[in-house]
Amino acid sequence: MILTNLPIGEIAKVVSVNGNNAVTRRLMEMGVVPGVALKIVKTAPFGDPIEVRLRGYSLAMRKSEADSIEVSE
Amino acid sequence: MKPPKSTTREPASGVATVEEPNARNPRGRLVIALAGNPNAGKTTLFNALTGLKQKVANYPGVTVERKEGIWQIGGEQALLIDLPGLYSLDVTSIDEQIAHDVLTGKVPNLPKPDAVIAVVDSTNLERNLYLVTQLLEYNIPVVMALTMIDLAEKQSLEIDTEKLSALMQIPVVAVKAVRREGIAELTEKTLKSAHGHRIPRLPWLTESEFAETVTEEDVHLSLTGDAGSNRRIFARYNFISDVYQESVRAVETHERSVSEKIDGVLTHKIFGLVILVGVLLLVFQTIFSWAELPMHLLESGVGALGEFVKTQMPPGVLTDLVADGIIAGVGGVIVFLPQILLLFLFISLLEDSGYMARAAFLLDKVMSKFGLHGKAFLPLMSSFACAIPGIMATRTIENPKDRLATILIAPFMSCSARLPVYTLMIGSFFTGQTVFGVVSLGAVLMLAMYGLGIVTAITVAFVLKRTLLKSPPPPFVMELPPYRVPNLRSVFQNMFLRAGLFLKRAGTVILAISILLWALTYFPRTAAPPAANQTTAAGEAETGVGEESRQIQNSYAGRLGRVIEPAIRPLGFDWKIGVGLIASFAAREVLVSTLSIIYNVGKDTEADSATLTQAIRDAKKDDGTPAWTPLTALTLMVFFVLAMQCMSTIAIVRRETNSWAWTLFMIGYMTGLAYVASLITYQGGRLLGF
Incomplete structure (x- = not known):
């Protein structure tokens, strides 16, 4: 499933980052590569963006950007 | 064809040693670059290594800050280059491009670094190591400086630095920059690495990629985007994961960290x-409020200095130029220094504590509705004090179009230079009145002016992002960096650094324009025979005005005021206000002193002085009707909210956009908008019977 649909607080593993554009490359550079474990910590007050925790740090991204991340529990 | 390299590799050990002491650096001085992720503690380390021997400029043609200092390393002096904060070196942003250029020796007059110190935050090792792997691919000796060790220990992260060093094949030094722990070791290891060039075999690269890295200086560029x-x-991250697992022992803690607890409140749906x-x-x-006192002191200081010069120098053009042109002009910039210092202090504190990223996180949804990035929030907020630091702060926005959109709307935020104008207008026509019996009308109008600026900015951003x-x-x-107590030394250093930059960049322009404006109001001297038509025009206006006032009316500025009068008459402005408008195109607050001169109440009069407000209320147009009504005052305020009247901002926009076309576009659309809005205000007000 895509990361956007992962329930808050549940840990999942990245399966793939789909697409080849500036956003997906930045995501990968920030450590979102296949195999890494992550979880959604919270959503911002207006529902977007989301805060994702991975590799011991917090990364914020919009839901539209999280859509390109495929995860499995 | 590249010159043959002296590099030899010994496949058995995987390490090559090349003796080329200072081969890249003809002057014999070592060049060391400091690279690291944002928030990794790079600035603190840079300060610890260089002390106060720092220099800040821009890289040629771009707006990336070039910070360098002298580092006493062993017996010699090294030039330490502080690269911009980087997450990667994939050359997708200006910062990354510049870092790439520095590392490949492409920046003019800056030799390729002899070594790179990679600043690595030990609480965020995996992601920080990513940049290190990329740095290693540049075939420059890398020394790793591990920062935030004490924080890592608190989080029960045990890092085996020897293991880390062995796996990464580079020296690793744990440093506590504030307490200067590890600095000596870092110095020694850096010196050694810079003189004896070791090329480690990079395990995450394939054989052919590694061969390319060692021989081709610019292989990095060709690899992006495919x-x-x-x-x-x-591959890099896979390697890093292995390194991390072998060199770090993390004790699982189920307790929420302090940072997470703070975050729970600060980004809470309501409390946040x-x-x-x-x-x-x-x-x-x-x-x-805090800036008020120092601003007053500076104002009187500048005034006193001008007076002193006048008493000490023989009267004449030169004395007037120094006192009224140069001192008054430069003083006009310095007066805003307290506000700018305070603003930079807050920006540094908010940034270093980690709160600024949360503000962007909280507001991105709203900002993106208008086509802006969450990061645009900070520059726009800064612009309430002064658009110049605001526009300088847009550098954090990576996408050039988003950055440009933010720059183009930043001057709509009511800056502190508009305050004297608002104060003068409200003080002259709207004091003592209340709305609903409690709130003062002045406060409501003030708020409305700020609101008008914000609404206009949002609308313009919305339109721009859908069109141009x-x-x-x-x-x-x-x-979202962890919350940290900001290092006060870095914060203050940063504050003064930025204020200095502002003074240098804006000050020179303001100085030039003040001299020009001074000349416009100073020449021709009234004693000189004026042209016939101007004599009549001026003659009508001259009824019981002082010498200084007569001078400005006859000057080039006065003549320009009359030239533009037909254009501003529909806004309810006479030519005297016109002179004020012309003068205030240099800087908005100049309106107050110009009106003071025109109405002959002495140019050092302040916006809230009773004499000036009285003079404005009593002022007559050439036909004898009152020059000002409350509606005129309101119209003038609207004009000042929207018009691009600040030479320093224009200069900064030109620098930051690197384009005269966009700068002229900004002057044109803002001033056009100001004219139309003022016209609607005045004519609408007239129709409503004001």
């Missing part, structure tokens, strides 16, 4: 927003 680059990112508003209020309140600057919504992917 499938190969994604493969490489993956309330706190954000509170922080903003505090910043503004402080900027406006059409682009997909900017990516938001952004680190």
